[in-house]
Amino acid sequence: MKQENTAPLRVGIAGLGRLGKRHAEQLARHTPGARLVAACSPVAEELDWARETLGVPRLYADYAELLADPEIDAVVLVTPTTLHADQTSAALRAGKHVFVEKPLSLDVATCEAVEAVARDYPDQVAMVGFVRRFDPSYARAKAAIDAGQLGRPFLVRSQTCDQNDPAGFFVRFAPSSGGIFMDCSVHDIDLARWMLGNPKAVRAFASGTIALHPGLTDCGDVDNGLAIVEFEGGQRAMFYASRTLPHGHETTTEVIGTTGTVQIGFGAHADRTEFRNAAGVQHTALPDFFARFEDAFRLEMEAFVAACRGEIAPPLTLSDATEATRIGQAITESLRSGLPVAIA
Amino acid sequence: MKQENTAPLRVGIAGLGRLGKRHAEQLARHTPGARLVAACSPVAEELDWARETLGVPRLYADYAELLADPEIDAVVLVTPTTLHADQTSAALRAGKHVFVEKPLSLDVATCEAVEAVARDYPDQVAMVGFVRRFDPSYARAKAAIDAGQLGRPFLVRSQTCDQNDPAGFFVRFAPSSGGIFMDCSVHDIDLARWMLGNPKAVRAFASGTIALHPGLTDCGDVDNGLAIVEFEGGQRAMFYASRTLPHGHETTTEVIGTTGTVQIGFGAHADRTEFRNAAGVQHTALPDFFARFEDAFRLEMEAFVAACRGEIAPPLTLSDATEATRIGQAITESLRSGLPVAIA
Amino acid sequence: MKQENTAPLRVGIAGLGRLGKRHAEQLARHTPGARLVAACSPVAEELDWARETLGVPRLYADYAELLADPEIDAVVLVTPTTLHADQTSAALRAGKHVFVEKPLSLDVATCEAVEAVARDYPDQVAMVGFVRRFDPSYARAKAAIDAGQLGRPFLVRSQTCDQNDPAGFFVRFAPSSGGIFMDCSVHDIDLARWMLGNPKAVRAFASGTIALHPGLTDCGDVDNGLAIVEFEGGQRAMFYASRTLPHGHETTTEVIGTTGTVQIGFGAHADRTEFRNAAGVQHTALPDFFARFEDAFRLEMEAFVAACRGEIAPPLTLSDATEATRIGQAITESLRSGLPVAIA
Amino acid sequence: MKQENTAPLRVGIAGLGRLGKRHAEQLARHTPGARLVAACSPVAEELDWARETLGVPRLYADYAELLADPEIDAVVLVTPTTLHADQTSAALRAGKHVFVEKPLSLDVATCEAVEAVARDYPDQVAMVGFVRRFDPSYARAKAAIDAGQLGRPFLVRSQTCDQNDPAGFFVRFAPSSGGIFMDCSVHDIDLARWMLGNPKAVRAFASGTIALHPGLTDCGDVDNGLAIVEFEGGQRAMFYASRTLPHGHETTTEVIGTTGTVQIGFGAHADRTEFRNAAGVQHTALPDFFARFEDAFRLEMEAFVAACRGEIAPPLTLSDATEATRIGQAITESLRSGLPVAIA
The missing domain is CATH 3.30.360.10 (Dihydrodipicolinate Reductase; domain 2)
Known part of the structure; x- marks a missing residue:
């Protein structure tokens, strides 16, 4: 709790479809303790939207570049399901906290592989979006x-x-x-x-x-x-x-x-x-x-930010996604x- | 309670408009301990209905004749409001229990006059129809x-x-x-x-x-x-x-x-x-x-019959009507x- | 419809447990067009109850005697499930309309056998008690x-x-x-x-x-x-x-x-x-x-009576019970x- | 609408009781297009709270000083009712948009006097807090x-x-x-x-x-x-x-x-x-x-900010308060x- 008023969590979002835009707006405007500093999408119009509507300063077409950005503490993945697992693992390996939309993967073994990666990074939060x-x-x-x-x-x-x-x-x-x-x-x-x-x-x-x-x-x-x-x-x-x-x-x-x-x-x-x-x-x-x-999406993102900042324990684990x-x-x-x- | 299985209460109804018909059907078909033995209405079609649909045996065009019928224990008044008070008093004087639809009268003094009559017949039930x-x-x-x-x-x-x-x-x-x-x-x-x-x-x-x-x-x-x-x-x-x-x-x-x-x-x-x-x-x-x-109309009539038969105290008094x-x-x-x- | 005001249906009930008593009260007091004229139970206290509480005149300990009573038009079976099928068939053979509580039988072949019997008595109602x-x-x-x-x-x-x-x-x-x-x-x-x-x-x-x-x-x-x-x-x-x-x-x-x-x-x-x-x-x-x-039990019995009196088609068949x-x-x-x- | 992404509205709040704190948190954390840049209260602990919890930079014990601050575009009044009218008039005269909690005054003439002041400043928003x-x-x-x-x-x-x-x-x-x-x-x-x-x-x-x-x-x-x-x-x-x-x-x-x-x-x-x-x-x-x-308080403050920024017409006038x-x-x-x- 002592960290509560320190520097805000710097978040980069990947994926700006319908749900991605919701999360982005939430992070940019309404989530205390967080700043949406980067966005990643292969769709140019979506990046334009992030810059113009939310004032997101750093925009990436390539997920690897987002992960390479040292000024990002955490990534929020709202990408297609088939990408969730690899992107989660990559984010952890890049030293980022990661929030990933459900489902983590359609394949149990793949889920378990991501869990294994996460075990190597116990100080980073990896949370799946069971918003309810x-x-x-x-x-x-x-x-x-x-x-x-x-x-x-x-x-x-x-x-x-x-x-x-x-x-x-x-x-x-x-x-x-x-x-x-x-x-x-x-x-x-x-x-x-x-x-x-x-x-x-x-x-x-x-x-x-x-x-x-x-x-x-x-x-x-x-x-x-x-x-x-x-x-x-x-x-x-x-x-x-x-x-x-x-x-x-x-x-x-x-x-x-x-x-x-x-x-x-x-x-x-x-x-x-x-x-x-x-x-x-x-x-x-x-x-x-x-x-x-609507409220749950807000509270979910606040919980993720709070967990990244060490204020609360992560309320969900990757194991929940696997099961x-x-x-x-x-x-x-x-x-x-x-x-x-x-x-x- | 010891009287419960003795002879049923013999009821005559006066007034066979919409609500009167409801009470009549209730008494004729569904009220244990009661028998609808007479009906009174100035409208010939209504008396025909009572005879044909409910099998009511004794039919009167004139309320005085209904009261004169010695085979009636109780009357149920579903007549126009302006008649309620006089008909209630007359029924009491004729030795009948009486149920009268609300309001007893639009005039307080008239209500009180009926109350005064009722005090002379303490063994007869006089109940007003506050069905709720x-x-x-x-x-x-x-x-x-x-x-x-x-x-x-x-x-x-x-x-x-x-x-x-x-x-x-x-x-x-x-x-x-x-x-x-x-x-x-x-x-x-x-x-x-x-x-x-x-x-x-x-x-x-x-x-x-x-x-x-x-x-x-x-x-x-x-x-x-x-x-x-x-x-x-x-x-x-x-x-x-x-x-x-x-x-x-x-x-x-x-x-x-x-x-x-x-x-x-x-x-x-x-x-x-x-x-x-x-x-x-x-x-x-x-x-x-x-x-x-619908249920309340049934229970109301059952309560009136039970009160007339001495099984329960009358749940409502004429004083309630006056107030x-x-x-x-x-x-x-x-x-x-x-x-x-x-x-x- | 022309029969509506003819003689009431004379009903005998078999089985006076909790649900049987409900049906009996319903028939004795509240079902237009029906009279509960007989009751059958192997339990003497239950027959006493029927006589004393409902005034049922003819009481039988033996179901065969109930069926032999020529003054009964219809029987209502509220007996143990194991008896339903045989008692239904017997009632049909005795020329009675029959209402039987659900389930008709726990065995499909037995249900079908009763259906076969019923086909021989097309003018008699056989209805199963799917009260809902x-x-x-x-x-x-x-x-x-x-x-x-x-x-x-x-x-x-x-x-x-x-x-x-x-x-x-x-x-x-x-x-x-x-x-x-x-x-x-x-x-x-x-x-x-x-x-x-x-x-x-x-x-x-x-x-x-x-x-x-x-x-x-x-x-x-x-x-x-x-x-x-x-x-x-x-x-x-x-x-x-x-x-x-x-x-x-x-x-x-x-x-x-x-x-x-x-x-x-x-x-x-x-x-x-x-x-x-x-x-x-x-x-x-x-x-x-x-x-x-409560209302459905009343309406169900009214429907059975109406079907027996030819006023409506039977709303349920034995085939519904079989299925x-x-x-x-x-x-x-x-x-x-x-x-x-x-x-x- | 063309102004939507220009500089945020700079807001100063006066009054930091229970409701004042709510509005302050709303403005500091969740109201797009606004920044809470100043707070005013005679209670030192309340100002401490504003600085420490919300990071409000400029704090005033005296309302006149708040109004004298040229870096403030709008004031939000959550002060005792007796102060509402004078503080609203003063804010208008100081060139600020003003949001005032209800009631504007317990006295009709006083309400009308504030309305008269407001008529002199037609380009400034004066809105009363009928949050429902x-x-x-x-x-x-x-x-x-x-x-x-x-x-x-x-x-x-x-x-x-x-x-x-x-x-x-x-x-x-x-x-x-x-x-x-x-x-x-x-x-x-x-x-x-x-x-x-x-x-x-x-x-x-x-x-x-x-x-x-x-x-x-x-x-x-x-x-x-x-x-x-x-x-x-x-x-x-x-x-x-x-x-x-x-x-x-x-x-x-x-x-x-x-x-x-x-x-x-x-x-x-x-x-x-x-x-x-x-x-x-x-x-x-x-x-x-x-x-x-809770939602209405948020939407109310967003509406006030949007009105101050010229994006919408003020949804409420002082005349509503007077009536x-x-x-x-x-x-x-x-x-x-x-x-x-x-x-x-």
Whole structure:
């Protein structure tokens, strides 16, 4: 804590797509203790945006150059999933703290290889972006569980469901996304592990259907998926992921314990208004993940900065990313084979 | 209790309009311990309905004949308000138990005169139809208050709000209804007294507006009314009555105490469904007072029958009716004068 | 409809346990068009109750005698599950209409055998007690689906969850209940079929855990169960059943379609009250299935009576019972084997 | 808009109490386009806090010195109410933009005098802190009204209710607060005007009670107050203010129109969690005004900065402050006299 008012953390961001821009704005404008000093993207327009809108002074087209910049303490990776693992390892080797968006990799062995690299740099923070852990409601639920208010938690039911995009952007993205469970449910998987106390997963079963996007057939993906995961000791999790909700984004989690349960996010209220007219009583639903987790994105970045500055312990480890991938891949394999898949 | 399985209470009903039919069906089909043996109406079609639909054996066009029927133990009055008081007194004098719809009278002195008659017949039940007291949710709230769960209750906010009827039936009814406060808020007034422990009202102030029905101007009535009532000892009540809600019937009450509050009826859900679609998240609102208080109408009639059969003490007295009229008339007078009105 | 005011349906009930008493009271006191004229139970105290409390005139210890009574038009079976099938067949052969509680049988072949008997008596009603279909909220949801308001419904998520009974009554009942899915989820299975348009089920997978009642181990049952069912054409259902909810009974269903979704029963409100105090904002949850479905039990019995009197078509057939058993047994087998089970 | 990336607005803040600290942190850390360059307080510890926690470079004990600082473009006044008017005028005369917390003054003539000063400085922004206008839910409601979704809005019911503070801090503050209506309801008054389209108020009536804090008696104040305000043309408003809610802060507003209504803030949810246990279903209520309006405080300050930089028109004028005081004082006078008060 004694360092709190010392020099701010100098951050470089790589990747300036939709989510990258959010993180960049957050770091440039609203994250105490940090300064966004560099940005990296192969897209010239994105670098222009960073300079003009956020005043980012140093811009790189090449990630290696970003890492070579000695005036950078930490990098934030919002790049395509296929790059996450190598870029994380490289950042650690370059002496930088690193924040990487989820998933770390679609491959368990690759995740483990990055973990191995991280073990060589114990003084650097390596944190994966499971943003829902930073949402105040999820944090309150976790605190209640840790305080024993649910007794022994034994079941998590969790969903990540997006509003249908008639343009089907995600269909084009499907071949590289790892499938609906790796793309959406990975958050729910991480939450289930967190809420249940990090039990060892032993088996997964999945099923799914294509409700609206037949274009997914080719890559073996679905637009609505269901999964059951069994953990050692009898705990269970049930996941639902959808790309086709008609009304908005509805991401919810329920943790059921022996003496209490907690529900997070039910109702999907966009805000605190409710309208009444001839059609009845209604409220608007959240439009998307960003609207739901705006605060969490901010708090996540603040936590990363605080961890880099030594003010708090890193709230997430790369091991959390590895385990989420391990379970997500077993679910995905079950979707394809139609059989339960044992988890090593 | 020992009488429970003896002969059923023989009931005659007077008045077979919309609400009268409800009570008649209730008594004929669903009220244990009672038999609907007679009906009285000046409208031949209504008597036909009673005979054909409910199988009521004895039908009278004249109320005096109904009272003269020695095979009737109790009468249920669902007649126009102007008849309530005289018909109640006559029923008592004829040796019948009597249930009378609210309000007993628009005139306090008339209410008191009926009370005086009732005192001469202490073994007969005389009960006024403040149906909301019999709703399970109101009953639970009252029980919580009596158990001290709110500390000292000091404020009631209560409303009776109907969905707008574009045909404006109530406008034609306005000249004889006693105005919006006597017609609608009389329920809220009774509830406030009940919830607050029957304090003495000392002053009332009202205001109102005509939102949609200019035809009310002639009789000095409004379609949206607001009132504040002051009770001895500092307790307060605030009432809202509306004829013009766009979405349905929304009748709610909040009781605020020093250590807790209770809200009854918020949300106006017609049932337990909630729909989600491109317009957001919505539920249907209750269409009307009947839909909201269907159970309460049943329980009210069961309570009346149980009181007549000596199984329970009468849950309501004529004095409750008198006090509701006293407060309702003060509010109505304030609406007209624009000044606070002291309550004797 | 022309028969509506003719002689009432004469009903005999068999089985006077907790649910049997409910049906008996309903028939004796509140079901228009019916008279409860006989009761059958091997337990003398139960027959005494029927005579003394409900005034049922003819009492039988032996089911064969009940069926031999020529003054009975219909029988209502609320007997142990193992008797349902034979008693239903016998009633049909005796010329009676029959209402039988769910499940018809734990065995698919037995269900089919009863169906075969029923085909010989096409003029007699044979209806199974899937009571949730008669709940007004479920009925409204179904009507909305039939009106196309959800587009194509493709996923049902449904649960039947009871408040934990520390005494564990159901544990003693477990060896004969058929397991948690046959006992609880059979309702959800029936609803899923109904909401999805009676698709053919092709495969089931289940998992479960024992959270609080180790006594279930011996009979291979669990106190919390999860299941996924796959239907032909890509529709899916997901079920959750629990015996251990800490707060009350929470039975909910969600139907997800391509243009809308409907949720039924979320929130588990016991009534329309909400309390606020130092602990926050709270409402009481429903205590049990009876409290939740009180209206539905009434409407179900009214529908049975109306069907027997020819006023409506029977809303449920024995085939619905067979299919629910077929799916329920596949789920139960999957729970035991740990493998997906194909449905013939 | 062309100025958006020019030099940031240099802001000096006066007053560093609880709310002052919030605004200072907002300006120092999270408000794009602004820099907090100076702070003013007669309390040395507060200036120390500004320097040490926020790194504010220039600190003044004397407001005149703050105004004399040529490197300041705008001042933010979070000082005691009695100073607001003079300090606002002085800031304007010193060539600064000014943001002043509500109420501008407890005296209408004083408000009008500040307005007169402001007219001499048309190029400087003078904005009063009616923060609820900047809450996203209130903003959405207002947009819906402006889009005609409620038809003609004719009634506002609005409340500002704080959780009881057993220490009774506000009792000590009561002699200078202007009373509960000037301190709390002034927000509701401003909202009512805004939602109803700035109608002219013609009359007010108020009542109140002391539920828990007898210390208020001496200064003629109450801890629970009710008011009705009549506007020209028939619109109405009803206000409730409380210092004694048992569960938290519950600030709500309902706007009722001829074709729709909107409710804002009902339910008082602190977050998106809901707990279930043996006590039922519950959620935590908002603890205070700050928790409820955290986003609004941020957006308000961003709007002030944007107005000063010429990017938007000032969303609020001093005239809004004057009218709120005019109505608030009429309500307060009515509370004391017991009579309706005409509004000039």
